[in-house]
Amino acid sequence: MSDGTNAPAPDLNRLLRPRSVAIVGASPQPGQLGNNVLANLERCNFPGPIHLVSRNRAAINGRPCVPTLDDLPLGVDAVVLIVPEAAMLDAAAACARRGVGGIVAFAAGFAEVGAEGRAKQDRLVEIVRAGGIALNGPNCSGLVNFVDGIPMTFEPGVSPADRAASGVGIIAQSGGMMGNIRQALKLKGVPTTWCFSTGNEAALGVEDYFAYLLNGDEARVFALFIEQVRHPGRFLALLRRARALHRPVVVMHPGRTQRAREAALTHTGALAGDHAVMATVLRREGVLVVDTLDEFFDVTALLVRWPVPPAEGAAIVTNSGAFRGVALDFGAEAGLALPQLAEATRATLAAAIPAYATADNPLDLTTIGAGSPEVFGTTAEALLSDPAVGGLITAFMPGAPHLQLSRAQTMLPVIERMGKPVAFAHFCDGMALAPDFLAMMREHGIPLFSSPDRAMRAMARLADYGRIRRQPAPAALPQAPLGLGIVGMVPEYRAKQFLAAQGISVGDGALARDTAEAEAVAARIGYPVALKAQAAALAHKSDAGGVILNVADAAALRSEWDRLQASVARARPGLRLDGVLVERMAEPGLEMILGARRDPDWGPILMVGLGGVWTEALGDVRLMPADLDADGIAAEIGRLKGAALLGGMRGAPPLDVRAVAATAAVLGRIIRTASDLREIEINPLVVYPAGVVALDALMHVA
Numbered sequence: 001m002s003d004g005t006n007a008p009a010p011d012l013n014r015l016l017r018p019r020s021v022a023i024v025g026a027s028p029q030p031g032q033l034g035n036n037v038l039a040n041l042e043r044c045n046f047p048g049p050i051h052l053v054s055r056n057r058a059a060i061n062g063r064p065c066v067p068t069l070d071d072l073p074l075g076v077d078a079v080v081l082i083v084p085e086a087a088m089l090d091a092a093a094a095c096a097r098r099g100v101g102g103i104v105a106f107a108a109g110f111a112e113v114g115a116e117g118r119a120k121q122d123r124l125v126e127i128v129r130a131g132g133i134a135l136n137g138p139n140c141s142g143l144v145n146f147v148d149g150i151p152m153t154f155e156p157g158v159s160p161a162d163r164a165a166s167g168v169g170i171i172a173q174s175g176g177m178m179g180n181i182r183q184a185l186k187l188k189g190v191p192t193t194w195c196f197s198t199g200n201e202a203a204l205g206v207e208d209y210f211a212y213l214l215n216g217d218e219a220r221v222f223a224l225f226i227e228q229v230r231h232p233g234r235f236l237a238l239l240r241r242a243r244a245l246h247r248p249v250v251v252m253h254p255g256r257t258q259r260a261r262e263a264a265l266t267h268t269g270a271l272a273g274d275h276a277v278m279a280t281v282l283r284r285e286g287v288l289v290v291d292t293l294d295e296f297f298d299v300t301a302l303l304v305r306w307p308v309p310p311a312e313g314a315a316i317v318t319n320s321g322a323f324r325g326v327a328l329d330f331g332a333e334a335g336l337a338l339p340q341l342a343e344a345t346r347a348t349l350a351a352a353i354p355a356y357a358t359a360d361n362p363l364d365l366t367t368i369g370a371g372s373p374e375v376f377g378t379t380a381e382a383l384l385s386d387p388a389v390g391g392l393i394t395a396f397m398p399g400a401p402h403l404q405l406s407r408a409q410t411m412l413p414v415i416e417r418m419g420k421p422v423a424f425a426h427f428c429d430g431m432a433l434a435p436d437f438l439a440m441m442r443e444h445g446i447p448l449f450s451s452p453d454r455a456m457r458a459m460a461r462l463a464d465y466g467r468i469r470r471q472p473a474p475a476a477l478p479q480a481p482l483g484l485g486i487v488g489m490v491p492e493y494r495a496k497q498f499l500a501a502q503g504i505s506v507g508d509g510a511l512a513r514d515t516a517e518a519e520a521v522a523a524r525i526g527y528p529v530a531l532k533a534q535a536a537a538l539a540h541k542s543d544a545g546g547v548i549l550n551v552a553d554a555a556a557l558r559s560e561w562d563r564l565q566a567s568v569a570r571a572r573p574g575l576r577l578d579g580v581l582v583e584r585m586a587e588p589g590l591e592m593i594l595g596a597r598r599d600p601d602w603g604p605i606l607m608v609g610l611g612g613v614w615t616e617a618l619g620d621v622r623l624m625p626a627d628l629d630a631d632g633i634a635a636e637i638g639r640l641k642g643a644a645l646l647g648g649m650r651g652a653p654p655l656d657v658r659a660v661a662a663t664a665a666v667l668g669r670i671i672r673t674a675s676d677l678r679e680i681e682i683n684p685l686v687v688y689p690a691g692v693v694a695l696d697a698l699m700h701v702a
Helices: 012-016 033-043 085-097 115-130 175-187 206-215 232-244 267-271 274-284 293-305 321-334 343-352 374-385 401-418 435-443 452-470 492-501 515-525 554-571 630-637 643-647 657-673
Strands: 021-024 050-053 063-066 078-081 102-105 134-136 142-145 150-153 167-172 192-197 219-225 249-252 288-290 314-318 391-396 422-426 488-490 509-512 529-534 547-551 579-584 590-599 603-610 621-625 677-687 692-694 697-701
Touching: 012 102, 012 134, 012 142, 012 206, 021 033, 033 050, 033 150, 078 085, 085 102, 085 115, 115 134, 167 175, 167 206, 167 293, 175 192, 175 219, 175 293, 192 206, 206 219, 206 232, 219 293, 232 249, 232 274, 249 293, 274 288, 274 590, 274 603, 274 621, 288 293, 288 452, 293 452, 314 321, 314 374, 314 452, 321 452, 343 374, 374 391, 374 401, 391 401, 391 452, 401 435, 422 452, 488 492, 492 529, 492 579, 492 697, 509 515, 509 529, 515 529, 515 554, 515 579, 529 554, 547 554, 590 657, 603 630, 603 657, 621 630, 630 657, 657 677, 657 692
Parallel strands: 021 050, 021 078, 050 063, 078 102, 102 134, 167 192, 167 219, 219 249, 249 288, 314 391, 391 422
Antiparallel strands: 142 150, 142 192, 488 697, 509 579, 529 547, 529 579, 590 603, 590 677, 603 621, 677 692, 677 697
């Protein structure tokens, strides 16, 4: 990671795997940051020298202190700076003089507080880069290397028992969230190998730590809490590498990116917000993007145990008949498929359960398990052997300790043998579980869930991830400029000429420069017609009175021509029109909106939605990867809120969803291959029982 000067590149190993550590601002007082860092290092038996810097202490915990950084020996690998922001620049400069390899800077008061703090942070970066120092922070809570047992964080309570040779790598821009994630996973018995709080990312960011972990093999699963992706191109490249290495990535990205964008020129730009675009692109790259902290913890725990999950739905086994109905309802809401069981599976289950029970999914075992614990293993094997079942969720009252143990003892051999994900969920959230049962679950890496709801939602996300992983990775296409000879907005008539050349159906009509040409066009295509003013600078024609519909005959055409010209002249004085597009009025149909744009950070993205009030008031659109094929696009269209309108209602015939999907696929190909195209939109696209027609189109060439 060079800054383009002759300064040495920092060695991340000195920061992340230091052989010696110094704490500046060490303290003997419990609860102080300096004391927490020292206690963590001592508790984890850090094997190298620990140097302490304190202005007013000669020794702490029997360790000698030196008064200043300049009194440290040369070449300390990592220094934890527990100093206020006002002292940070001098401390960093002293670290550079002493040949320090890495700095952990906790102090806040830098770029996050405004221009003055930004200037101070920039100066800090200059100092560490000139000294070849790897900087973690500022405004962070540090980092923990659980592989080697090196905690450089003020988060209390890190212990040798937390060490792990493999497990989850946590990277969070929030220090508090880093600790929250680690503690939540610890309670689930999930091992953590690395934890990074990146803070302001003055010199090192998410991408640097991610790349470092990908070069090792300790982090089998990555849990990333990101509030802003600063280098999207590099981040995407790392995600592709993680996918190639079969190492799952779970991302939670709250809110929207902070980067200000110019006002959207089209509906596509307004509806395809930064966060939504990011999530769509990340999912296409094989990332499991979650929306809630519960999902974040739960799916990470499942992926550590089963990093290559199936795409199929889940089976549920319970001892509550009432929960069967609850599970069916909640499964539909959570997007969890509960597949029908094969006849052979039903037969096996029927032989194992009472005659009054139903061999179905969800499966109610009734009370038979209390006297015949082997039924848990028998039914689990039958369910997991079914080809339509991708995983299993248990939802039981915990029962007495001996029942918990017997249930686990009969099921665990089956779980190990079958290799499909299993989530143990219990009713009565907060009810104590038997210590022996908990130890057994932890030994086998089986995640426990405090409610069946959480288990079902997590399993649904796992199946989503399995489906994503089965799709081929996105392939790059050769790019070239469109060659339209236009920069900026392309007028509708030129955009439609381009679309027609791509095989997309457009309205029948032509550009007219005077009334004589307009009458000739109308006579050829037939009345009634629409008149639309055309100019690159007139993207929103209706706002300027530049659209007149249902012109019935030649006399009306001449009159409306003059009215249109006068309206545009009043609204946009001095604007010179290319002409007026004369088009035959289309038959009524369902209006939709299709759009594709090249996001400056995330690349091409495709959008499909229902038009009219559905777009304006409800935002009923679906974002999808631009390389999705027509089948995938059709499936996304089926997830629109108003998708039922396409299926035919009140006796109307179903509409041509395949034609919509095929048209959208063309837009996706165009945005992926046209290097100078920023955005393209069809609004509306009118859909009929057979075919579609583009009634308006806009293009924006960068």
